[in-house]
Amino acid sequence: MPWNPEQYHKFQSERSAPFYDLLKLVLIRPNLKAVDLGCGTGELTRILADALPESNVTGLDSSLQMLNKAASYSSPNLKFEQGDLSALTGSWDLIFSNAAIQWSEDHENLIPQIFSTLNPVGQLCVQIPSNHHHISHLLIRETAKEAPFNKILNNFERIAPVLSIDQYAKILFDQNAKDIIVFEKIYPHVLENSDAVVEWISGTALVPYFERLGEHKTEFVAVLQTKMKKALPESPLLYPFRRILFSAKKQ
């Protein structure tokens, strides 16, 4: 998918709050071999690496656009690599992932597969947006189903693969995971108006649609903005962003 680092950074402080909540779940120990799955532009991976004394951290991402930005954060204890998180191999003391796993399907198999690459003393820490029931996401899918976009998109629709907190807890339990923590939290972002919500989702949920819309992207955004204004006329506007955080240890 063609990620746009500039667009993604427009709400950087709001997007980094859950990263710090996830970092609080990490058991800080020296000499960890750690990986940040879907590291994006790397500044948060740098903060993770700085928090782990004498550790070796790999930032893994599939997007060259994001990795090009990340390169400037590399150091002797932090390197960046292109790769697919759903094909993770190796053996890790810490697998960390902030706002990335939602782009891979089939979490019932993906989470066990990722968990299986932990060392005996390893820990998995994941944050996944669970905002897919918000009206903005429903209106994206509604607009995508309407003419002329349904034809342009070839009836493409992205259904979030994100599960419930109960399901993540059960998946971890079934892996014999220890010290399981799973919770969902609302990050109450206050935005200027509904256009700002469209701006926000232009850096994330709309990315797979933009990839397929080509020159019709602006038209799609205009229709979405009109619907959003009708649905969320307030200014300022509360954008209650839901996210799932979980952590578990191998032993």
Ligand SMILES: C[S@@+](CC[C@H](N)C(=O)[O-])C[C@H]1O[C@@H](n2cnc3c(N)ncnc32)[C@H](O)[C@@H]1O
């Ligand atoms: C929303 S960004 C999050 C970036 C960073 N973790 C942060 O918190 O700012 C999602 C990132 O996941 C990456 N990504 C999506 N699917 C991936 C995959 N299958 N393997 C590796 N990276 C992936 C994207 O390229 C993008 O950089």
